[in-house]
Amino acid sequence: MADAKSLSCILCPRGCRLELLVEGELVSVSGNACPRGEGYGRQEALAPMRSLTSTVRAEGGVRARLAVRTSGDIALARMLEAVYALDDIVVRAPVAAGQLIRADFLGMGVDLIASDELKALPGSGDGYPYAGASAAHDSGAKR
Numbered sequence: 001m002a003d004a005k006s007l008s009c010i011l012c013p014r015g016c017r018l019e020l021l022v023e024g025e026l027v028s029v030s031g032n033a034c035p036r037g038e039g040y041g042r043q044e045a046l047a048p049m050r051s052l053t054s055t056v057r058a059e060g061g062v063r064a065r066l067a068v069r070t071s072g073d074i075a076l077a078r079m080l081e082a083v084y085a086l087d088d089i090v091v092r093a094p095v096a097a098g099q100l101i102r103a104d105f106l107g108m109g110v111d112l113i114a115s116d117e118l119k120a121l122p123g124s125g126d127g128y129p130y131a132g133a134s135a136a137h138d139s140g141a142k143r
């Protein structure tokens with residue numbers, strides 16, 4: 001038996017209301033004004049993806065947390081795992097905006113990167129402001 005769902009396409013400001021009929025791996029999409037909406041509807045029905053934006057702990061910086069994000073979308077089904085994994089990451093300031101924190105984060109095919117700059121505290125011996133050094137390190141905990 002097919003499941004009916006409806007959702008708004010968020011790929012452009014037009015915001016088409018998509019009607020989905022889902023039966024196993026088969027998805028029929030209607031209400032889309034362009035082909036992109038069909039792909040979006042299928043993706044949302046079968047394997048929704050989201051970007052992760054959050055923070056990780058930071059040492060030696062002017063703030064105790066560093067804003068981070070994934071470089072692309074990850075499976076919504078793995079979002080909780082990804083959020084928990086952030087607890088194991090500690091970075092050392094200074095960190096530049098866009099700096100790589102984890103390559104291929106949890107093997108999900110996207111990187112975890114700093115979404116903001118984090119300057120070192122004056123007198124911390126790490127340079128102030130950002131000196132360009134690689135700053136990410138493990139807290140010793142598992143990934």
Ligand code: SF4
Pocket residue numbers: 009010011012013014015016031032033034035036037038
């Ligand atoms: S279906 Fe196409 S036109 Fe409609 S909101 Fe999505 S991207 Fe925009």
